[in-house]
Amino acid sequence: MTPATWRRRHLMGLLGAAALPAWAQFRVEVTGVGLTQLPIAVVPFRGEAEAPQKLASIVQADLERSGQFRAIDARAGGALDESSRLDVAPWRQAGADMLVVGSIGRLADGRYDVRFRLWDVVRAQDLGGQSYAVTTGDLRLAAHRIADFIYEKLTGEKGVFSTRIAYVTKNGPRYNLWVADADGENAQSALASPEPVISPAWSANGTQLAYVSFESRKPVVYVHEVATGRRRLLANFRGSNSAPAWAPDGRTLAVTLSREGGSQLYTIDAGGGEPRRLLQSSAIDTEPVFAPDGRSIYFTSDRGGSPQIYRVATTGGSPERVTFGGSYNISPTISPDGRHLAFISRVQGQFKLHVMELPSGQPVAITDTIADESPSFAPNGRLIVYATRQNGREALMTTTLDGKIKARLAGQSGDIREPDWGPYQR
Structure with a gap:
């Protein structure tokens, strides 16, 4: 039967x-516009071009899928990472209220060091960040945890991305x-x-x-x-x-x-x-x-x-x-x-x-x-x-x-x- x-x-x-081939990969396609979405820019992490996962893209997709955030073009302020001194002017001009910057680098033991920082562009305020030392297989999990941090910091509720x-x-x-x-x-x-x-x-x-x-x-x-x-x-x-x-x-x-x-x-x-x-x-x-x-x-x-x-x-x-x-x-x-x-x-x-x-x-x-x-x-x-x-x-x-x-x-x-x-x- x-x-x-x-x-x-x-x-x-x-x-x-029903059925889907087991090998199929997923891609996230977000549709719709909410009335109260928070504009946020997620800058490509320094070093991610050489990494197996593009962390910024994963973080951005998570936040967009939640319905609470609207992505802003992340090229407005040039290359940045979690230690950069922030000039908020270009980000304000681009329409971003929030900004996420970070970096990824290889450690001596083969793991990756992932760091990020969240900025309130409107108030020019550092809202904190975190760092993770993770294996290659846990890079996506690290990105989801970053999205969870951002979601909770800005909405007051726990994120579900991890x-x-x-x-x-x-x-x-x-x-x-x-x-x-x-x-x-x-x-x-x-x-x-x-x-x-x-x-x-x-x-x-x-x-x-x-x-x-x-x-x-x-x-x-x-x-x-x-x-x-x-x-x-x-x-x-x-x-x-x-x-x-x-x-x-x-x-x-x-x-x-x-x-x-x-x-x-x-x-x-x-x-x-x-x-x-x-x-x-x-x-x-x-x-x-x-x-x-x-x-x-x-x-x-x-x-x-x-x-x-x-x-x-x-x-x-x-x-x-x-x-x-x-x-x-x-x-x-x-x-x-x-x-x-x-x-x-x-x-x-x-x-x-x-x-x-x-x-x-x-x-x-x-x-x-x-x-x-x-x-x-x-x-x-x-x-x-x-x-x-x-x-x-x-x-x-x-x-x-x-x-x-x-x-x-x-x-x-x-x-x-x-x-x-x-x-x-x-």
Whole structure:
């Protein structure tokens, strides 16, 4: 049974896993203009022409993708590094409010010394900087950490650029579960299989991934240690075992099992054991996701006649319907602050990403694509990653919550599916 067939059967039409060649590299394409973007210039780092990574370009792309910053031509003030005395006049004239300068050099032990400094051009004020000694393989991580520093210094919130995403590809007969940087680059294969792999889900501490594998010729849930590659079987009960979701404390997972007939929600200890059924229902209940406080679970159910999103306490009880607009709402995900619900709604036959502010209950469509799926919030709640089809190609996208700034993480060809945005590293 293909993952698409299985998903259609259990989610009444939800698009299944698709494919992207494993070798494809990503590039960031940012579109849209926000009303309050901060103009910032990121000068090419001194020495980066001889380095394996162009750090300034990575930093600039990260900041643009956040929706909070607008790139300014970085050639206005000539060559600079973190120790340069700054003449703010040309940067003010170029329209920059902020400026990033830095350098990269090779150390005697083969590592790279990366340094940077952030300037407030308007106030002619040094806002600080940092330095890193990193291996070649960690140069991109250093650039993401620089972007995180800048983002937090200028917005007061933590950046997410050094976090990771997981996603699934299919290349010919091979399925791969990938772990990549938040911009889609630097992908490492966590699992390769001739059988479908679907539904990756990060643990709260970012050290483990739960996923569904069809290698037993039916859906079975595994938990995978990202650093070591070791994995353990979590759920292999009679019937299908699917849709794993971690509790915030990492001790429990919610899963969908058909062991008693139909698709029903259960919770199970992270170490395995006997699952506990959450609800008594003849409906199809699936796609659980924990609220950030761990006290409730959002899920998709057809108990009202068509798929809608509901909420129930983790101790069980009567579920509460959450979505009312439209007749087909699936794939819930909750922002880390618990204020926003993102989900996929079918509108006139098109699958579109919607965001609802839970206190108001008003959903808003934030995309113009027609085959969106699998939304997942960034750990700061400011961005959403999702899969879609754009210009005839499958791709990962990120979007701000208002939909104004989008970035395509595009492969050279093929398909890509089921992204899940990992947490901050602890």
